[in-house]
Amino acid sequence: MEQYLPALRAAALFDGMDDNRILSILRCMDARVAQRRKDEPLLRAGERAQCMGVLLTGSALIVQADVWGRRNIMAKLTPGESFAEPFAAAGGAALNISVVPGEACEVLWLDINRTLTLCPSACEHHARVVRNLVSVLAKKALKFNEKITHMSRRTTREKLLSYLSGESMRQGALNFDIPYDRQQLADYLCVDRSAMCVELSRLQREGVLTAVRRHFTLRADALPPKDFLL
């Protein structure tokens, strides 16, 4: 388990804990590591999530997909990020999402209930893990909140601008990369890819932004007021 410490130190769930504490917690939470190839889902919709996952290496998408290939991308995971916590923390609720690797990856499975119900005071590390879990869950709710904010806009143009200006602010620059390709971005915003490309082209023609693959540059001064407040 020691080999994964570099990844775990960066995980929000283990924030403020030294290596020994982390290893101790891993034992308490019955931690298990699993490898997945690119085509093997980490979790499938319909399953019950008894454990939460922490991505150690690689990347993965949290998606809802139907049989016609319609896809709703909830989030993209990078190493150190966790997933399925809300389901595991809500008593092993049935998943309505799948988690699919973007490439081969490694995951850590953690039994949440061990920290919540068992040995509550036995090891004091638990208090810290539970507090970190509170923070992780809160941030996940805020992430969903943000996605809803983007999706709630009525036009593709507004959805794009809402997402892109959000990313720009988060990264603190008008010049930034996004983690999605065009199809993935369309699936994140829940719009048609080709219609989104049309809108991106229009925004570029109008001088509002430049978009080269995953790299974007916003020109805030070029936006008509309609797209902002007031």
Added chain:
Amino acid sequence: MEQYLPALRAAALFDGMDDNRILSILRCMDARVAQRRKDEPLLRAGERAQCMGVLLTGSALIVQADVWGRRNIMAKLTPGESFAEPFAAAGGAALNISVVPGEACEVLWLDINRTLTLCPSACEHHARVVRNLVSVLAKKALKFNEKITHMSRRTTREKLLSYLSGESMRQGALNFDIPYDRQQLADYLCVDRSAMCVELSRLQREGVLTAVRRHFTLRADALPPKDFLL
């Protein structure tokens, strides 16, 4: 504070705690009660949420609104439910939502940090509150997840069916009431009200459901397979 115990006993945050414990926790979390008239927001977008709220009486909507009156309803609160927890638990993040009363109501403000950072072991009740908070946050994330599921559908018809079948399952009946009027439902699904009414009428003409004000009846057998899986 004792007068609010009936409402508090029903709150998920105080699950499994007797009256004395609840009162003790209220003191630890620096609980304060506030009244609001129908037109006074409980929270406004832009503010920082240092405290989480628990609705004691009345009802309220969590909304995102822009200056043109476009409204995105995130959820409707009933007594015992809490709000702004994700913002408060994420270190007092700036709200991107407002909380507006549907009628006059009373709220309890709780300082989350008191349970998370201060007197961590002094009173053992804290462990229970924090565990309850984990559960409350997890359920909120699942609620947002559900809203995203409905919104991710591409047509108004599919959004309606996704929401209504979800409510039907949640309430365990084909016959059920929803908490929203037509305008609120449209704002929850982020579609135009009149277009939604048209779609509701069509669904009724097709015999898929009946809709009388807030009361709905689904006729599962009348749905063409396209609207379900496979």
Added chain:
DNA sequence: TGATGTATGTTTGAATTCTAACAAAAGGCG
């Protein structure tokens, strides 16, 4: 370098949604 597969951009007609305005129904209250 050339071939292949993937990602991105563009075009078109069909379908859907928005907008605004108005009509009808329901609820509250003197």
Added chain:
DNA sequence: CGCCTTTTGTTAGAATTCAAACATACATCA
């Protein structure tokens, strides 16, 4: 009951989005 307000339903034209197909650009690897 009659009046008023709020809610719900309907219509029609304009605007937007979808869907499918194709063209172009880019990346990888033999």
